[in-house]
Amino acid sequence: MGGDSGNRISVEELSFTYPGAAREALSGINLFFEQGEFCSVLGRNGSGKSTLARCLNAILAPSGGKVTSCGLDTRDQGGSLEIKKRIAMVFEDPDTQIVGTTVEEEVAFGPENLRLSTDVIRERVDSSLELTGIREFIGRQPSRLSEGQKQLVAIAGALAMEPAFLVSDESTSMLDTNARQRILELFLSLKEKGMGIIHVTHFLEEAAMSDRVVVLDNGRVRAEGAPGDVLYDPVKVSEMGLDPLPVTIVAREMSAMGYPPPGPVLTVEELLACIRA
Amino acid sequence: MHPRLTLENVSYSYPLPGRGEVPALSGISLRVEPAEILCIGGANGSGKSTLAQVCAGLLMPSSGSVRYQDKRVERHKDLLELRRKVGLLFQSPEDQLFADTVEKDISFGPRNHGLRGADLEARVRRAAELFDLSLEELGARSPFSLSGGEKRRVALAGVIALDPEVLVLDEPFIGMDFDSRRHMKALLGRLRDTSGTSIVIITHELSSSWSLADRYAMLAGGRFESLQNRSELISNEADLSALGLRLPQWGLLANRLEKMGVVVLDPADPLALARAVCSIREAGDGR
Numbered sequence: 001m002g003g004d005s006g007n008r009i010s011v012e013e014l015s016f017t018y019p020g021a022a023r024e025a026l027s028g029i030n031l032f033f034e035q036g037e038f039c040s041v042l043g044r045n046g047s048g049k050s051t052l053a054r055c056l057n058a059i060l061a062p063s064g065g066k067v068t069s070c071g072l073d074t075r076d077q078g079g080s081l082e083i084k085k086r087i088a089m090v091f092e093d094p095d096t097q098i099v100g101t102t103v104e105e106e107v108a109f110g111p112e113n114l115r116l117s118t119d120v121i122r123e124r125v126d127s128s129l130e131l132t133g134i135r136e137f138i139g140r141q142p143s144r145l146s147e148g149q150k151q152l153v154a155i156a157g158a159l160a161m162e163p164a165f166l167v168s169d170e171s172t173s174m175l176d177t178n179a180r181q182r183i184l185e186l187f188l189s190l191k192e193k194g195m196g197i198i199h200v201t202h203f204l205e206e207a208a209m210s211d212r213v214v215v216l217d218n219g220r221v222r223a224e225g226a227p228g229d230v231l232y233d234p235v236k237v238s239e240m241g242l243d244p245l246p247v248t249i250v251a252r253e254m255s256a257m258g259y260p261p262p263g264p265v266l267t268v269e270e271l272l273a274c275i276r277a
Numbered sequence: 278m279h280p281r282l283t284l285e286n287v288s289y290s291y292p293l294p295g296r297g298e299v300p301a302l303s304g305i306s307l308r309v310e311p312a313e314i315l316c317i318g319g320a321n322g323s324g325k326s327t328l329a330q331v332c333a334g335l336l337m338p339s340s341g342s343v344r345y346q347d348k349r350v351e352r353h354k355d356l357l358e359l360r361r362k363v364g365l366l367f368q369s370p371e372d373q374l375f376a377d378t379v380e381k382d383i384s385f386g387p388r389n390h391g392l393r394g395a396d397l398e399a400r401v402r403r404a405a406e407l408f409d410l411s412l413e414e415l416g417a418r419s420p421f422s423l424s425g426g427e428k429r430r431v432a433l434a435g436v437i438a439l440d441p442e443v444l445v446l447d448e449p450f451i452g453m454d455f456d457s458r459r460h461m462k463a464l465l466g467r468l469r470d471t472s473g474t475s476i477v478i479i480t481h482e483l484s485s486s487w488s489l490a491d492r493y494a495m496l497a498g499g500r501f502e503s504l505q506n507r508s509e510l511i512s513n514e515a516d517l518s519a520l521g522l523r524l525p526q527w528g529l530l531a532n533r534l535e536k537m538g539v540v541v542l543d544p545a546d547p548l549a550l551a552r553a554v555c556s557i558r559e560a561g562d563g564r
Binding site for chain 1: 551
């Protein structure tokens with residue numbers, strides 16, 4: 001490992017077919033993900049988003065093509081543990097991944113499996129609880145926490161592995177607004193610290209906060225680019241099976257009335273800025 | 278005329294071994310009218326799912342009363358009757374699917390209610406078709422082998438096959454993509470308009486039911502904050518956010534425009550919102 005390839009995930013001509021399935025879940029995917037970047041993955045149900053996420057950290061091995069995660073080929077069984085250390089994953093339902101009887105045990109579970117020294121484990125637990133802002137839960141039972149709090153515990157557990165990338169597979173979908181906001185702010189701060197964030201989501205408002213957006217459709221990359229470029233046209237967005245941002249629909253009506261906004265607008269504040277300008 | 282479903286001062290507490298009782302609902306009063314869509318919003322842990330189960334007759338309130346039309350639900354027999362009238366879709370479809378094939382799952386309710394033969398078949402087919410489920414393709418498959426969205430549609434078809442007068446949906450849009458949500462919204466609107474079904478949507482995100490709901494109620498800490506219509510929600514954005522909820526972009530834009538002195542009558546209509554923004558711009562240009 002080393003050089004550029006150690007800091008990125010590169011996906012080349014990736015295809016994946018589930019055993020017994022008639023068609024490919026992913027076909028001919030070419031993508032890369034960098035550390036220090038927040039990338040959202042969008043697409044209708046069944047478009048291949050979760051399959052792609054699982055190919056990035058070697059839960060699934062490609063049927064064709066190649067995924068190189070932090071310099072390691074995901075087809076190589078020997079590197080699988082190292083890949084899971086570097087590329088952590090959180091899922092939609094925190095209950096499916098929480099095993100510890102206290103928050104402390106839960107967060108320590110990953111580092112303990114790496115056979116790290118007690119001091120190092122304690123340091124990692126401390127810093128993960130600090131990053132996620134849940135230090136006060138340290139002795140609590142995860143099952144007694146709210147869904148949003150449990151998801152933060154699951155993320156803390158992932159961070160204790162000190163990963164280079166965090167892959168979130170719809171980790172915000174069951175959460176209320178406040179809990180979602182807290183997790184997105186956490187993602188942004190982790191990105192600032194140099195972690196790569198790959199966030200699979202149905203919510204375009206969340207995707208609008210990211211640096212780059214990838215839209216999958218029918219197992220292929222349908223669109224890729226800055227949120228302003230990919231999400232601005234409500235007609236194209238709905239053709240991709242996504243819910244257009246209301247602001248983009250209003251902006252389109254404004255253009256038809258002869259008052260086009262000066263550039264792509266995705267948020268209410270951006271739309272109102274064009275009144276104030 | 279009586280409301281379809283009335284809750285008066287309903288409280289519910291869960292027994293917790295060794296810790297006495299944990300209150301989940303306190304003093305809830307609610308009326309569900311015929312042919313209306315009521316959206317009950319609340320953050321995680323606000324008591325939404327408990328309320329759904331009280332409405333559907335799965336839980337008997339610890340205190341207060343539940344009425345269906347003019348009849349008070351008092352005994353076990355009344356609860357059974359309430360369950361025939363009120364259909365409930367659970368948040369996780371896995372919680373209500375159990376049969377080994379899709380067709381058996383959808384037909385379970387009406388069969389239990391005594392329907393047989395061609396009547397049963399027609400009822401099941403109609404419910405499946407409403408949710409775009411092909412019985413030829415999926416009827417013999419296990420519901421547990423389907424995708425999350427398909428499972429939810431099978432669960433809903435099973436509920437609809439009972440012809441409920443009130444439909445209570447606990448987070449029906451979670452994990453659904455744009456096409457499925459649009460389809461579901463159109464279907465719920467049609468059920469209200471053509472069959473006069475009352476629909477209660479219980480959710481933590483208001484955007485999916487924004488253009489659909491006739492009325493809103495906000496739940497926090499097991500209590501109703503106040504019953505509100507859309508324009509009240511827009512004007513009280515700060516209160517909403519204190520409850521852990523957020524206006525969808527439509528409402529947020531209407532709120533900002535209101536603060537600039539322009540009231541938008543239909544905040545789910547993009548044309549009305551665009552006109553409002555343009556009118557402010559025009560006024561600015563004219564100065």
